[in-house]
Amino acid sequence: MPQKGYVEISIEGCKGCNLCVISCPTDCLVLNTSDTNSFGLHYATLADEDKCIACLNCAVVCPDAAITVYRKIKSA
Amino acid sequence: MKEGYELIYQRPKTLTDTRMHYCPGCFHSTMHKLMMEVVEEMDLQENTIGVCPVGCSVFAYEYMNIDVQEAAHGRAAAVATGIKRIHPDKLVFSYQGDGDLAAIGTAETIHACNRGENFTFIFINNGIYGMTGGQMAPTTLVGQKTSTSPYGREPAKVGLPLKMAEIVSRFGRVAYVERVSCNTAANARKAKKAVRKAFEYQLQKLGTTFIEVASNCPSQWKCTPEESLDWIKDHVLPYFPLGVFKEPEKKEK
Ligand SMILES: Cc1ncc(C[n+]2csc(CCOP(=O)(O)OP(=O)(O)O)c2C)c(N)n1
Ligand code: SF4
Ligand code: SF4
Numbered sequence: 001m002p003q004k005g006y007v008e009i010s011i012e013g014c015k016g017c018n019l020c021v022i023s024c025p026t027d028c029l030v031l032n033t034s035d036t037n038s039f040g041l042h043y044a045t046l047a048d049e050d051k052c053i054a055c056l057n058c059a060v061v062c063p064d065a066a067i068t069v070y071r072k073i074k075s076a
Numbered sequence: 077m078k079e080g081y082e083l084i085y086q087r088p089k090t091l092t093d094t095r096m097h098y099c100p101g102c103f104h105s106t107m108h109k110l111m112m113e114v115v116e117e118m119d120l121q122e123n124t125i126g127v128c129p130v131g132c133s134v135f136a137y138e139y140m141n142i143d144v145q146e147a148a149h150g151r152a153a154a155v156a157t158g159i160k161r162i163h164p165d166k167l168v169f170s171y172q173g174d175g176d177l178a179a180i181g182t183a184e185t186i187h188a189c190n191r192g193e194n195f196t197f198i199f200i201n202n203g204i205y206g207m208t209g210g211q212m213a214p215t216t217l218v219g220q221k222t223s224t225s226p227y228g229r230e231p232a233k234v235g236l237p238l239k240m241a242e243i244v245s246r247f248g249r250v251a252y253v254e255r256v257s258c259n260t261a262a263n264a265r266k267a268k269k270a271v272r273k274a275f276e277y278q279l280q281k282l283g284t285t286f287i288e289v290a291s292n293c294p295s296q297w298k299c300t301p302e303e304s305l306d307w308i309k310d311h312v313l314p315y316f317p318l319g320v321f322k323e324p325e326k327k328e329k
Contacts, residue, residue, distance in 0.1 A: 005081065017101030017301040023261045041100070056085055057261035060268075063105035064096060065087040073082050 005054025005071040007046050013066030014043035020058035020067060026051040029058060088116040092141045101301020103291040104133050104200060106258040107171075110268040111198065112140055114275060115167070124167040127156040129181075131173035132206040150181025153188035153197070160195045167275055168195040174215040175205040178238050182214075185244070192249020192283040196274045199240060202291040203312065210296030214238040217311055222296070237315060241288040245321035251283035253321040257290040259308040263318065273323075282324050290316050 007029075009020075014037065021029045021044055028051035033042050046052065054071040077083060090112035098105045115124050121142055128136040130149035137144035147155040152170035160168040170177075177185050177199050185197070204222055205211040212222040212229060215237045219228035229237075245253040252274055256267035267289065274285035290312050292304035299307065 001078070002081075005084075006078070013095070015100035019101055019301055019305075022302060022305075054084060059085045060261045060264045061106065061258065063098065063101060063103065063109070065091055065105075065109045067085070068083070068087070069085040070077055070081040071084045073080055 002049040002052055002072065005052050005069065006049045007052060007058060007070070008068045009044050009046065010066040010068075011037045011043045012039070013064050014041070015039070015064055016042040016044070017063060018044070019061045019063065020044050023057040023061045025055060025057060026053055028052050088113045090116045090121050090141045092139055094138050096139050097135060098132065099295045101292070101294050101304065102132070103202070103258045103289060106264060107198065107200060107267070107289055107291070108136065108139050110258075110264065111169075111171075111271050112142075114268060114272045115142060118167075118272070118275060120167050120275075123165075124169075125159050125163065127152045127159065127168070127170040129170070129172040129176040130207075131176050133171060133173060133200065134207070136171055150176050150179070151184055152176065153181060153184040153193070156195045157188055157191075157193045160193060164194070164281075167278060169198055169275075170195065171198045172200065173206065174199070174201045174203065174213045174240075175208075175211075178214045178240050185240070189244045189247045189250050189284050189286065192247070192251075194278055194281055194283060196271075196278050196285040197287065198271070199286065199288045200291045201240070201288055201316065202293040202296075203237070204293050204296045206293045206296050210293075215240070215316075217315060220311075239316065241286065241316075241321050244284070244286050247284070249283045250286060250322060251324050252277050252285040253288075254286075254323075255288040255290060255316060255318050255321070257308060257313070257318060259290070259292075259305045259313075266318075277324060288316075290318065
């Protein structure tokens with residue numbers, strides 16, 4: 001289970017620009033270069049969900065608004 | 077959604093589901109997204125009218141889920157003037173590239189700013205004509221190679237790059253001018269805040285608001301999206317510095 005949060009990246013919505021990957025402070029995203037979406041483009045994916053801190057950096061820089069971010073609800 | 081987690085960010089409803097045609101990593105898309113997030117957060121989807129240009133963003137009306145009027149090349153400021161004067165209580169913006177706003181449309185831009193027309197300019201300055209094949213723009217940097225300046229821009233022949241934010245900040249009826257970028261997550265957050273401020277000042281009827289975006293064009297700059305961020309940091313921002321050039325509360329710099 002992710003520690004603090006996780007992201008979902010739309011495979012079809014991603015254009016493989018890599019800007020989210022380089023904006024992530026914890027290096028948990030990678031560009032999947034072994035597969036392509038239906039547009040023939042590589043897409044970014046969450047490689048290590050334990051490292052995601054739900055900081056939103058990737059969602060802020062994603063030009064195509066392809067990223068959804070979830071944060072762990074703090075238990076009271 | 078996994079159990080025990082909450083949604084903290086998703087694509088704004090003010091963007092349509094249509095896939096944007098922009099090249100990978102192009103800030104046209106980033107700015108569409110940030111602007112539409114602001115429209116959503118201000119709950120103005122039903123009360124916003126955009127005016128879009130000729131250039132790569134000519135199809136912006138397909139992506140922004142608001143009312144949009146398409147203008148002839150360079151004439152967005154004149155069209156936005158008319159719309160805002162008829163609908164003074166709507167939020168009105170023009171969205172223009174540098175070829176549109178600072179070349180063919182310079183007269184419309186300057187006079188709308190001088191009159192203090194109460195709408196917001198979103199000026200996407202990528203230093204080149206993206207759509208038509210990477211020709212030199214008035215904002216192309218000195219020495220920058222384009223298809224019409226193959227040896228680099230030569231000031232002795234074509235002058236120095238136009239600093240539109242600095243120029244329009246000199247007009248008495250212009251209320252707010254800021255230059256932003258999306259080259260880092262921090263700067264993209266600032267860009268969104270600037271759009272929000274501009275829209276709020278407009279609703280307060282303070283005069284013209286003008287946001288210049290130090291944008292990119294990986295395709296015509298002939299580089300990757302990542303390399304375009306380096307070009308912005310190393311070459312664009314030293315000549316086109318980010319920051320507020322004029323703001324209602326603060327006096328102009
Ligand atoms: C009257 C007229 N002149 C010239 C053109 C050709 N034209 C189309 S877009 C463009 C420039 C676009 O550059 P810019 O405004 O910087 O936008 P970008 O594509 O870079 O986003 C030109 C010269 C045109 N469509 N109409
Ligand atoms: S939310 Fe932050 S930590 Fe998580 S993937 Fe995105 S950039 Fe990385
Ligand atoms: S040509 Fe340039 S400005 Fe136009 S969509 Fe591609 S990267 Fe963006």
